[in-house]
Amino acid sequence: MIQLEGVWRTYRVGDSVVHALRHVSLAIRRGEHVAVIGPSGSGKSTLLHVLGCLDRPTAGRYTFAGREVGTLSDEERSALRQKSIGFVFQFFHLLPRLTAVGNVELPMLFAGVPAQERRQRALAALAAVGLAPRAGHRPDQLSGGECQRVAIARAAVMSPELLLADEPTGNLDRAAAAEVMELLEAMHARGLTLVVVTHDPAIAKRARRVIQMCDGEILEDSGALADEGGRRGAERPEGAPSAPSQSGVGE
Amino acid sequence: MAPLEILGFVLAALEGQRLRSALSALGVAIAVTAVILLTSLGEGTRQYIVAQFTQFGTNLIAVSPGKVKTFGVPGVLGGTTHKLTIADAVALRQLPGVEAVVPVAFGQAAVEAGQRSRSVFVYGVNHEAATAWRFRVAQGDFLPPGEASRQGASAVLGPKLARELFGATAPLGRRVRIGGRSFLAIGVMEAKGQLLGFDLDDSAYIPVASAMDMFNQSELMEIDVMARSAEAIPSVMRAIRQTLVARHRGEEDFTVTSQTEMLDTFGRVIGIITVAVSAIAGISLLVGGMGILTVMWISVHQRTAEVGLLRALGVTRATVGRLFLLEAVTLAMAGGVAGLALAFATGAALRAALPGLPLHTPPGSVAAGLLMSLVVGVVSGLLPARRAAELDPIDALRAE
Structure with a gap:
């Protein structure tokens, strides 16, 4: 479903140039559960943003479900996010003025789902994360774990193909984190492709495939080694040393 | 995307900042009130003078020597x-x-x-x-x-x-x-x-x-x-x-003047004075617009994370811009309508207190008041809306 080939993401900060992603090539198939780990600044969030079509590669190709994202317009990428991609953030990103059910309705509001259907689907999504009784509460009346579950309901309500979670447990205690991960994994079990960015090894261990990043490069990709679909990717760890020389050319 | 539902979203956003919204709308309201009252006074004066002269009959032509x-x-x-x-x-x-x-x-x-x-x-x-x-x-x-x-x-x-x-x-x-x-x-x-x-x-x-x-x-x-x-x-x-x-x-060696000509001349003079005074009142509309611009600018800044979220949920740049523009227009129009209400209430109070005061609100000035509010809303909303639309979703999401 996802194909990254030689993707670079370069930022210009003042006079210096920062390479958030250096020649990343990666394939993720439908229904995979992938954890991306690495120290902060390793480019894992940037990778997630590129995967989520929020950011575009500076160089290289990114193909999502057969479409090359780099050539899509803002409208087309927005439509892609709306229909196919769900996001879960570390800080939940709930709108404080809306109730839980209002927050879950939000993606449907902008997708033009009729009000009645919207309410039904939002309540069903909240029930699925065990928060039906809290539907009328505002975020400041909910615990962190509950907020993240509302956010997961919001991400799932449009039935996306891909769910991207950026440190989904980073702001939660152990018990709430476990609950959230169970929810995400249950959604994965129903066929959703799940990519979790984390720096928590315990969270990463729960994934079938772990991609370790450092300095914008993929150091290790357990999934790529495991199957023949990732054979090309398997060369990447060996290919990685060649990247710096390429980056030298790039600069 | 149904416009009514988007309006609902915008109204909820404005209600989230009730005091700030009300105060910025008040600026426009006061300006519209001033414009309406002044044009009413001008029109009232014109009608008063016409009535004064036509009480001596209509269709009069005056011939004076010289x-x-x-x-x-x-x-x-x-x-x-x-x-x-x-x-x-x-x-x-x-x-x-x-x-x-x-x-x-x-x-x-x-x-x-x-x-x-x-x-x-x-x-x-x-x-x-x-x-x-x-x-x-x-x-x-x-x-x-x-x-x-x-x-x-x-x-x-x-x-x-x-x-x-x-x-x-x-x-x-x-x-x-x-x-x-x-x-x-x-x-x-x-x-x-x-x-x-x-x-x-x-x-x-x-x-x-x-x-x-x-x-x-x-x-x-x-x-x-x-x-x-x-x-x-x-x-x-x-x-x-x-x-x-x-x-x-x-x-x-004589001058022929018709009463209609004379009244027209009076009407024109008063019309010019009314327009001039209303234009001065209109400057307060500019100030009201600045108020909305400021509030919207702060609002975009404070709600950067919200913009990031909306973009992540698949809302396009253009729609994000439209949301903030609609917010500014809603504020200005709310101010305009409140200003009309305030003008009519003040007018009624003035009439009760000073029965002789010539006040007559021309329907055109009501329409003009609303139209000016709309224009003020659009103009003061454009800049904040553009800023919101141009926010990088990633930077926006990082803001918390």
Whole structure:
């Protein structure tokens, strides 16, 4: 479903140039559960943003479900996010003025789902994360774990193909984190492709495939080694040393 | 995406900042109130003046002696100035489309009856003055018809003058001395009120020839011609000019003014003043717009994370911009509507407190007030909306 080939993401900060992603090539198939780990600044969030079509590669190709994202317009990428991609953030990103059910309705509001259907689907999504009784509460009346579950309901309500979670447990205690991960994994079990960015090894261990990043490069990709679909990717760890020389050319 | 639902989202966002929203809308409201009240006052004043003048009848054309010219000096270079005479008035009466003609001469004189004396304006007119000026006689009769060039001994008194001179006793048939001459009081007018400081009820009406003789005037001060209808006014004015030029040996040494022209001139002057004053009030609308711009700018800054979220949920740049633009427009329009309400409430309160205050809200100014609010909303919302639309979703998501 996802194909990254030689993707670079370069930022210009003042006079210096920062390479958030250096020649990343990666394939993720439908229904995979992938954890991306690495120290902060390793480019894992940037990778997630590129995967989520929020950011575009500076160089290289990114193909999502057969479409090359780099050539899509803002409208087309927005439509892609709306229909196919769900996001879960570390800080939940709930709108404080809306109730839980209002927050879950939000993606449907902008997708033009009729009000009645919207309410039904939002309540069903909240029930699925065990928060039906809290539907009328505002975020400041909910615990962190509950907020993240509302956010997961919001991400799932449009039935996306891909769910991207950026440190989904980073702001939660152990018990709430476990609950959230169970929810995400249950959604994965129903066929959703799940990519979790984390720096928590315990969270990463729960994934079938772990991609370790450092300095914008993929150091290790357990999934790529495991199957023949990732054979090309398997060369990447060996290919990685060649990247710096390429980056030298790039600069 | 249903516009109504988006409006709901925007309203919820504004309600989230209730005080700030209300205050910024208030700026526009005050401006709209000021514009509406000032235009109402201008329009009210215009209507008041029109009413003041038309109470003396409509379709009036005034002929006055003299003409503003910039060449020659009459009499020196051989040009003769002809006087406006009673004979001129009689000639004008013959013109088609003329309903009444009033030759006018006036001056101030003492009116005495018994031991009482009162100095008032004395108008020399003819019997058609009552018709042309829409005067009604309360008791007795107005001046009798007859040759205008003949002097007469009849006088008609204004109600205030009659009261002052005769008190409770009936004035009809009594003798009054006006300017040292004896007149017979044959009628008393109905109360008419004041016009620009002249108390019409405190005056006397005598035959025009007597007045000219009394005040030692060889010329009429004015001839009032009443046209049969408003449509007839232009043709009557043409006829007046032709007749008088012929009578004055080819010289146009008089001025013909129609009441409509005069009122138009007044209307224009007041209109210009109203527009100028309203424009000054409109500056406060600019200030109101700045208020909305500031509030929206802060709002975009504070809600950066929200913008990031919306973008992640698949809302396009353009829609994000539209949301903030709609927010600004909603604020301004809410202010505009509140301003209208405030203007009407203030107007009603003013009318109750000062019944004489001429206030009349032209429907156009209500529409203009709303339109200006809309424009202010769009203009002040454009910049914040563009800023919101151009936010990088990743940076926006990082803001928390």
